[in-house]
Amino acid sequence: MKWLRQVAALTILNIRTLPQRLGSSTVAVVGIGAVVAVFAGVLSMANGFERTVAGTGSDDIAIVLRDGSNTELTSGLSLEHTRLIAGAPGVRRDANDEPIVSAELFVIVELQKKTTASAANAALRGIQANGQALRKRMEIVEGRMFEPGKYEIIVGRGAQHQFVGLELGNSIRFGQTEWTVVGVFADGGSVFESELWCDVRVLQPAYRRGSTFQTVRAQLVDPASLATFEEALESDPRLEVDVFGEREYYAEQAEPVTNFIRFVGYPLAFLMAIGAIFAAINTMYSSVSARSREIATLRALGFGPSPIALATLLEAAVLGVLGGILGGAVAYLGMNARTASTLDMQSFSQVAFNFAVTGELLIDGLLAALAVGLLGGLFPAVRAARVPVAVALRGF
């Protein structure tokens, strides 16, 4: 109790004298803040991308690809295959007893990015009549749905935001054909918002794909039907396909990019953290030497060395937390919800996403800042405990 009272009194003292060491304390706080800002910034990118891509899928929708294809781009299915898939058990049927599926084609088109004015890949997806129903959050926010059989496209909000020429009513040329933008759609911030959609039956001849598709999306009776559906397809000798739950599929899609961002981000934050630790050590050493007479006086009055060391450590921790709050605030105000886009390595097309500085990320940043502060305060705390009382009392 007495010991704790000593620690508390000494810590309050240290913190009250902080303004006297404003310069060096600010250096430590800003240094730690920069680490947290970079840490949170980079990870918010990974988080945002993950949230967009991995958040795209739904549990009661299955995606069927050709066996061995991990991505839509490398898959291929014949019309015959798509019919067999649609007829499999586990697929929900509509009022007319028709299976709710959409066989889709996915091609890459080149568009100009607004930010860099350079060419970049975009995904153009041909869907069947049920394609819209299979994306429950999908809604037309401007214009209208494309009409089947026409060279019309609707564009995702994210795609319109990042590419030139996708305004409503615009004509745009891909390969040999001229397309008209007739609508803009939203889909709850998912990957689909970065795509352009059209009728698959128009897209097939335009890209000379005959009657082939790449994927089938199927509405399952319920999430548990995935196993039945999968088993039926895999045991059918006429089919060589892989079945994924949509959510699982997109979670896997997100991995390479988020791993890459983290692979770059963590070492960067780590190196900066080492720099910040040295800044904190320096600050705390100067704090201890500035207070050495004060410390010696307290020691003479009977304060023990361990409360003095702990109070020094806590002062460093306070600087760390202040840095963490600063860095977190910078990351949150500067990056959260900011839109960026990157090349999705699986679909080879641009995916727009929002930086997500989540609460969890801010807490992680704060903990990292606290760790940096404590590590920086460790040696100075030992020095504070060892201030030679008799010499330091005279204060020269």
Added chain:
Amino acid sequence: MTAADVLVEVAGVTKSYQKGKETVEVLHGLDLTIPRGDFVALMGPSGSGKTTLLNLLGGLDRPTVGGITVDGQAIHAMSGGSLAKWRSTNVGFVFQFYNLLPVLSAARNVELPLLLTNLNGAQRKQHVATALAVVGLTDRASHYPTELSGGQEQRVAIARAIVSDPTLLLCDEPTGDLDRETATEILQLLQALNRDHGKTVVMVTHDPQAAEYAKRILHLDKGSLLEKAA
């Protein structure tokens, strides 16, 4: 003099420091007895070891050879932790430059040693008020050191030294930074503490006039003691 009358017993104390490769002996086989209720002025030229002796008496430093007993306790044999605890209840320090903490008010400065006791907030407040009344600074309790004169700062420091009611007051040049008039007030205060409150005072000073307030004067020269009655 019976054993009960003796407060401080210094026996054969030698203190040496390592200065680079050289060993400097500051005190040579010192013997000294200070009876309870004494007021000793410790004089001597710079470097004669006055402050070293004072630090040894206060348990801020340890003798290289020899023993120091204060109120029956052999402080030279105590561990760092128990020495700190011992200091908090048995000794009050008064320094030349007051060593008040600038961010604390006078009352908070005086309260510091009480944070090491079991007293609760109200009891601490009571003790602080008493100590400030003894030094005549009741009306300055909420002032910060920068708002006080040198003499007032030293009074606050003295209040801090006596607040936990120690038997021994150790003063290192307590008037060294003050003008004559203020110095006299401080010396009279120390004298009153000795006379009326029974504090045993050991005061290091350069100033012969200050030393006159003591009951006896000890001269330290090159690490050895010479006594002269005041």
